[in-house]
Amino acid sequence: MRTDLSRGAPVRATDLSAKDWPQLPKPPRQVFKWVATTIIAAIVLWSFIGLDAKWSRLLDAPADLYTLGRLMFSQMEASEIRPLIGKMWESISIAWMGTLIAAIFAVPLSFFAAENLVGRPVAWIIRQVLNLLRAIPEIIIALAFIPVFGLTPMAGVLAIGVGSIGTLGKLFYEIIEGIERGPIEATDAVGASRSQRLRWGVLPQVTPELTSFILYRFEVNIRASAILGVLGVGGIGTDLTQAIRFKEWGTAGLALIIVVVGTIAVDTVSGLVRRRIVRGPGASSDGGSFEAHEAELIAESVND
């Protein structure tokens, strides 16, 4: 089928070789690419060789997982569904209250982190605080709150609350910095005070997006609150951990299913509301755009 190009190819109707061999220009050197590839390959190799994992067990992992799955999903008892759903609700509650607390602190903080509203030095300091909060997982924060509140849901609420301030604040100030100058200048032009400027120049522009980010964070926090339960602060995570610890596989399986179904259910409802908020009434329900925006923010993430 292909023309034999190495020795005087037979002339076909579609043969391209009307001229002599064309010479391609020299390919450019891609130093950065090669250096980066080598470094990454070296790091991966180092990790692979260095990690003290029992690799032989990896081959058994699917079988182990299957055994575990069978144990979990064959001994479930219907009578446990109701109490476990109650525990899932507790997890959702922890996530909601935590998100609310985070939002209450993040909104004012983000105003002071937005360079178009305050001076650069102030913004920089606030941003470092937000970064620090963002870097620490909720569960580590929870370690600090458990001795304060005991093994109660409130420890989880505060852990999630404090842990989400960083992320929410960062997303908020990015939104605020992205708003149009016009309305701010207009409020300045009529001699508005700083708080009036926030109220009339900034808030109306960003409210829909802020709201939808808070909801999005709520979805993320449901997962966080489920794992906080591992420490014993309540919610479905606590039951799941207990069940696994005491090898009550049926309960563990049921709890796992309820976590997955509950999380997806809340995601779905919250996602619909978010889309409606951002796009206004009559928006189509096909997903993507908000998450795409989030993905864009991450891709272009500015961390300073």
Place this chain on the structure above:
Amino acid sequence: MTSGPVGVASPESRVDGAARLPKKPGPTPFTIVTTLGAVVMTVVTARAVGFSFEGLIENLTRPNSVVEGLLNPDFSQIWSERSRAAFIETLQLAVLGTVAGASVALPLALWSTRVGNPNTFLRSIVRIFNNIVRAIPDLLWALIFVSAVGIGALSGLLALFFFSLAVTTKLTSDVLDGIDPGPVEAANASGAGLTQMLRTAVVPQILPSYSSFVLYNFELNLRSSAVIGLVGAGGIGERIEFFRSRGEWEEMWGLVVMFFLVVMIIEAFSVTLRRRLV
């Protein structure tokens, strides 16, 4: 929530008869319902978690040893043999988990979109799988694997693999929605197979975002790899849990503070790299 200013009386004073404001639109039913929903949700959940301001203030102002430990962290522990080994294990877990998860995430993301998977049935299967993986958080994966495979770094790696899979797949499939369909049409018109089309017309378009997501995922994994140790899946978390269980708060906080300082430094590198990519 999304309504305009509420409670502002419409101005009665007019310059002349012509300048009458149109009737101010009230909040939409959607706004009313969601605002009401949010208020009800808050009241109900506040009761569920036993929220009270008095309790909050009282507990937060009471002195306790953990917070005192945070104020006087003991960094000497960091240099012990075990802590150093645990720290290196954490880094290795994060690297391998990211690489493994990311390599499977790319095809999974492609197969979850119309362009990469024309078969509606198979596409829904992939999407359902992705959603389930995404609904299980990192620590739960670790719990599952610790009980299935046993305590140790392998369980941690498997947990991070699934966690990375979820994150990178989700982010990547979101940017796939916005690609330029032109090259796809061109590849199809040239008689390319599906895989060839994806590799030459789709992947180059998303590669910068994808690489950036992988790096972002690595940052997340660094943090997760500290957490999964709490249930025995290897890494620095095992040391944190060790000090916590013994109530040695100064040592615990020293380790935590040090670790997250390093995480923030690595993150700063990663962010610089990500910016170069996009």
Place this chain on the structure above:
Amino acid sequence: MIRFSNASVTYPGGVQAMRDLDLTIEPGEFVVIVGLSGAGKSTLIRAVNGLVPLTSGQLQVNERDVTTLNRSGMRDLRSEVGMIFQGFNLVDRTTVLKNVLMGRLHEAPTWRTLLGLYSKADVHLAAQALDRVEIIDKAYVRASNLSGGQRQRVGIARALAQEPSIILADEPVASLDPPTSHVVMRYLQQIGRELGITVIVNLHFLDLATAYADRIIGLRDGALVFDGPGSECDADVFESIYGRSLTADDTMAKQAAL
């Protein structure tokens, strides 16, 4: 050879874009299709390589019955038919050479494509194709760094790299300025003449059509209303195709003068 017999296309929304078309195009012909937007030009072109399936009737391309082709038969057909697009459809982020190598995908094993390893023969063919449209010096430049005319030439090279017997060009100059449009049209004409490739071009501008076409096909509401040499295509014929008299919008020369 391309032969439409009694061919029709109705889109799911109910729009009939091709009505009982009977048309034969011989190998090596340079055919320009004219008509208002929505007259079915794109549908006709995309039917040839199966991007738009017929709803009824027959279509033969190179001895293949397009309406009954399975998946792999369709890919074989498409590998013999090169296509050029109004929006160029290049991958902006990759190099010119890699874009042109897309034309070799049908011949390359999938594993090679996955690894990004193209055979020497494929690279040579791509180089020849680039050379023919005189843009080989840009082989390692990112497609996004080229001008519109250059990008369309890369588009032509990509089609040529397929070693096609037919080239379809869907409004190839609609995004280009008049001088560049002429350059692109001349390349297409040359390719048809020198390589014996059948070329079918959709055009909006009548003067471009009469300047380059051996044969002009006029479409109106999906039906064939004119079929003859460019010289016969005068103002009267034009009116029958467009349903109105010629305006400045319909010729590139006059529009450019505006």
